[in-house]
Amino acid sequence: MDKFTTLTGIAAPMPLVNIDTDMIIPKQFLKTIKRTGLGVNLFDEMRYDSEGNEIPDFVLNQPAYRKAEIIVAGDNFGCGSSREHAPWALLDFGIRCVISTSFADIFYNNCFKNGILPVALPKEAVDVLMDDARKGENARMTVDLAAQTVTTSDGQSFGFDIDPFKKHCLLNGLDDIGLTLEKVAAIDSFEAAQAQSRPWV
Amino acid sequence: MTAPKTLYDKIWDAHVVDTSEDGTSLLYIDRHLVHEVTSPQAFEGLRMTGRAVRSPERTIAVPDHNVPTTEGRENGIDNEESRIQVDALDKNARDFGINYYPVSDIRQGIVHIVGPEQGWTLPGMTVVCGDSHTATHGAFGALAHGIGTSEVEHVLATQTLIQKKSRNMKVEITGKLRPGVTAKDITLAVIGATGTAGGTGHVIEYCGEAIRDLSMEGRMTVCNMAIEGGARAGLIAPDEKTFDYVKGRPHAPKGAAWEAALAWWKTLFTDEGAHFDKVITLRAEDIEPVVTWGTSPEDVLGISKTVPAPEDFEGGKVEAARRSLDYMGLTPGMKLTDITIDAVFIGSCTNGRIEDLRAAAEILKGKKLAPGVRGMVVPGSGLVRAQAEEEGLDQIFKDAGLEWRLAGCSMCLGMNPDQLTPGERCAATSNRNFEGRMGRGGRTHLMSPVMAAAAGVAGHLVDVRDVM
Numbered sequence: 001m002d003k004f005t006t007l008t009g010i011a012a013p014m015p016l017v018n019i020d021t022d023m024i025i026p027k028q029f030l031k032t033i034k035r036t037g038l039g040v041n042l043f044d045e046m047r048y049d050s051e052g053n054e055i056p057d058f059v060l061n062q063p064a065y066r067k068a069e070i071i072v073a074g075d076n077f078g079c080g081s082s083r084e085h086a087p088w089a090l091l092d093f094g095i096r097c098v099i100s101t102s103f104a105d106i107f108y109n110n111c112f113k114n115g116i117l118p119v120a121l122p123k124e125a126v127d128v129l130m131d132d133a134r135k136g137e138n139a140r141m142t143v144d145l146a147a148q149t150v151t152t153s154d155g156q157s158f159g160f161d162i163d164p165f166k167k168h169c170l171l172n173g174l175d176d177i178g179l180t181l182e183k184v185a186a187i188d189s190f191e192a193a194q195a196q197s198r199p200w201v
Numbered sequence: 202m203t204a205p206k207t208l209y210d211k212i213w214d215a216h217v218v219d220t221s222e223d224g225t226s227l228l229y230i231d232r233h234l235v236h237e238v239t240s241p242q243a244f245e246g247l248r249m250t251g252r253a254v255r256s257p258e259r260t261i262a263v264p265d266h267n268v269p270t271t272e273g274r275e276n277g278i279d280n281e282e283s284r285i286q287v288d289a290l291d292k293n294a295r296d297f298g299i300n301y302y303p304v305s306d307i308r309q310g311i312v313h314i315v316g317p318e319q320g321w322t323l324p325g326m327t328v329v330c331g332d333s334h335t336a337t338h339g340a341f342g343a344l345a346h347g348i349g350t351s352e353v354e355h356v357l358a359t360q361t362l363i364q365k366k367s368r369n370m371k372v373e374i375t376g377k378l379r380p381g382v383t384a385k386d387i388t389l390a391v392i393g394a395t396g397t398a399g400g401t402g403h404v405i406e407y408c409g410e411a412i413r414d415l416s417m418e419g420r421m422t423v424c425n426m427a428i429e430g431g432a433r434a435g436l437i438a439p440d441e442k443t444f445d446y447v448k449g450r451p452h453a454p455k456g457a458a459w460e461a462a463l464a465w466w467k468t469l470f471t472d473e474g475a476h477f478d479k480v481i482t483l484r485a486e487d488i489e490p491v492v493t494w495g496t497s498p499e500d501v502l503g504i505s506k507t508v509p510a511p512e513d514f515e516g517g518k519v520e521a522a523r524r525s526l527d528y529m530g531l532t533p534g535m536k537l538t539d540i541t542i543d544a545v546f547i548g549s550c551t552n553g554r555i556e557d558l559r560a561a562a563e564i565l566k567g568k569k570l571a572p573g574v575r576g577m578v579v580p581g582s583g584l585v586r587a588q589a590e591e592e593g594l595d596q597i598f599k600d601a602g603l604e605w606r607l608a609g610c611s612m613c614l615g616m617n618p619d620q621l622t623p624g625e626r627c628a629a630t631s632n633r634n635f636e637g638r639m640g641r642g643g644r645t646h647l648m649s650p651v652m653a654a655a656a657g658v659a660g661h662l663v664d665v666r667d668v669m
Contacts, residue, residue, distance in 0.1 A: 017517035022635040031282035033241035074517045076398040082333040082347035113351035165225040180359045190218045200454035200462045
């Protein structure tokens with residue numbers, strides 16, 4: 001997993017609330033057995049018509065946002081299924097950070113496993129960032145994970161909260177499984193104790 | 202004396218392997234359910250790092266999302282990508298020695314129906330699966346939730362999950378349901394009341410007389426859609442109905458082990474005075490049969506109501522409602538019962554169990570789908586299908602003009618050939634009405650099996666109480 005430290009990039013505004021995982025990556029693209037290559041189908045049914053032509057109005061099809069690395073989104077981004085194909089598609093397109101007032105739980109966790117930083121901020125802050133994102137490619141937003149801040153193109157800064165363990169893993173690009181396997185003795189002893197107390201499990 | 206605990210607190214405490222200073226815990230996982238769509242990359246990860254599956258005996262795999270629901274599928278799937286995914290699960294199950302129900306096995310079905318049916322899901326367990334509807338298993342008083350593929354790999358390798366504890370939320374449904382109102386109406390009404398983010402960061406415990414009165418099938422329907430309310434998991438305290446359902450299932454404990462298990466299971470309830478961070482109470486008498494009108498599961502209304510206008514909402518929901526109405530092809534102010542339908546889908550992990558099929562058949566008995574309406578019944582498992590056939594339900598469906606299919610997720614997410622066509626409008630017993638969910642351009646109205654069956658006969662949405 002790639003580290004996430006700081007990012008300065010173009011932010012695409014997507015004010016729609018409840019952007020769900022079926023919108024982010026429709027089911028026909030879940031048949032892959034790989035993690036890569038999904039970027040071209042990110043937001044597929046919003047981005048292309050039924051003939052596969054780009055829909056010019058869609059934000060990521062607009063010249064200013066084709067190289068966006070940040071999405072500023074409406075409430076409850078990523079609701080719906082557990083498909084990790086959603087963060088895989090975002091990452092493959094080049095998105096490394098999503099900012100919203102709230103995220104669905106599983107999507108939020110999935111982001112951290114893939115080097116994507118989801119930033120939750122109060123509505124007032126997201127409104128300011130949404131306006132900044134609307135300025136297009138001239139407005140580059142900066143996200144600093146170590147400092148836990150998002151700064152607009154004109155220098156207005158907002159602090160965000162993040163779980164310390166998730167922050168540590170993301171800053172250092174750490175593999176969860178490797179960390180957990182360091183605790184294998186504790187898992188062994190839990191299993192031994194459960195074999196006594198709940199042998200039917 | 203220890204502080205009173207919620208049911209969630211008790212299950213959590215019984216599964217903590219290790220907790221760091223910041224509260225991050227390693228939680229032991231008793232059952233890991235696996236399907237073909239969210240697992241291939243996880244198994245590939247194990248191969249690349251040379252890691253094994255730590256507890257293959259606690260790991261259960263079944264193909265469900267991609268499988269065709271038509272005869273002859275055991276001879277291979279036509280769609281190449283689907284076939285590759287199902288073949289990959291076959292190979293992974295074999296290579297890693299995990300429990301497996303291939304499509305040729307009568308026990309195959311939707312993973313959340315197979316788990317309880319085979320007795321893999323037991324009270325007080327932790328259950329995970331790379332699928333958001335894992336919440337279903339909470340009906341047994343098991344802590345069950347969906348995980349992503351990286352977490353699937355983590356559980357395969359370590360039999361644990363890194364977790365922060367969620368907050369406790371109580372959803373109480375007091376009193377008795379009125380005739381024609383079902384578990385599906387309860388769960389949709391709750392989402393309508395709280396919104397799709399109302400449960401975010403919480404584990405919900407459903408309780409109250411109306412929940413206690415539900416069968417295990419109904420309880421599974423309620424917990425199944427905890428995720429649509431944003432919650433990490435839904436739980437219902439186990440009781441005699443739970444124990445009766447579990448007893449004698451292939452993987453349920455037997456003899457002395459059963460007695461020991463039962464003694465512990467009977468301690469799994471929320472203590473008097475335990476703290477909930479959020480409480481929602483609905484009166485069962487106030488719940489009428491509901492349907493969704495929009496493209497979010499929170500877009501719920503009683504069937505007697507009219508289609509809302511965007512201006513009825515606030516903030517970002519105004520634009521979302523406008524987009525939904527446009528997608529759904531509906532006009533504000535029209536009566537919900539005037540919405541005509543083209544298709545009926547009865548099935549899914551929400552409503553694909555035997556009780557659901559019985560309820561739908563009761564409405565369809567001796568009747569026919571309205572002209573121009575197509576219908577499909579997809580049992581949740583091969584065993585549900587066999588049971589329905591033994592009871593003659595298949596004949597009722599076929600006589601009414603519905604197709605009788607093999608088990609799978611089918612049209613609920615349209616990964617197999619069972620899909621809506623653009624603009625086609627469906628009365629569905631599934632769980633998500635998202636844009637394109639059941640097929641690009643398809644329009645989904647979520648409802649109970651009896652409401653979907655009644656809509657099929659009428660050719661439009663209808664209050665099932667008018668035709669009972």
